[in-house]
Amino acid sequence: MTDKTKKRRLAVVNADSCVACGTCFAVCPFEAMEIYKGCYARPVGERCVGCGICERNCPIGCISIKIREEAV
Numbered sequence: 001m002t003d004k005t006k007k008r009r010l011a012v013v014n015a016d017s018c019v020a021c022g023t024c025f026a027v028c029p030f031e032a033m034e035i036y037k038g039c040y041a042r043p044v045g046e047r048c049v050g051c052g053i054c055e056r057n058c059p060i061g062c063i064s065i066k067i068r069e070e071a072v
């Protein structure tokens with residue numbers, strides 16, 4: 001049996017550094033960020049495509065784009 005995976009780009013937030021400024025929420029063209037309980041940003045479900053716009057605009061530099069392998 002062969003396990004199939006696909007690679008997916010995804011924004012990852014360092015929640016300890018995030019100041020919940022809302023910039024990533026505002027600039028994301030896919031409405032893929034939310035400010036969880038007003039405390040820190042996190043991607044919403046499967047919407048994030050890893051485009052990196054939020055990473056480039058975060059004033060704290062606490063977003064990074066990771067590549068994850070997911071089962072298909």
Ligand code: SF4
Nearest residue numbers: 018019021022024058
């Ligand atoms: S732009 Fe950065 S600091 Fe601001 S809410 Fe998003 S992750 Fe947090």
Ligand code: SF4
Nearest residue numbers: 028048049051052054
């Ligand atoms: S990487 Fe792109 S799609 Fe994902 S949350 Fe950031 S701006 Fe939105």
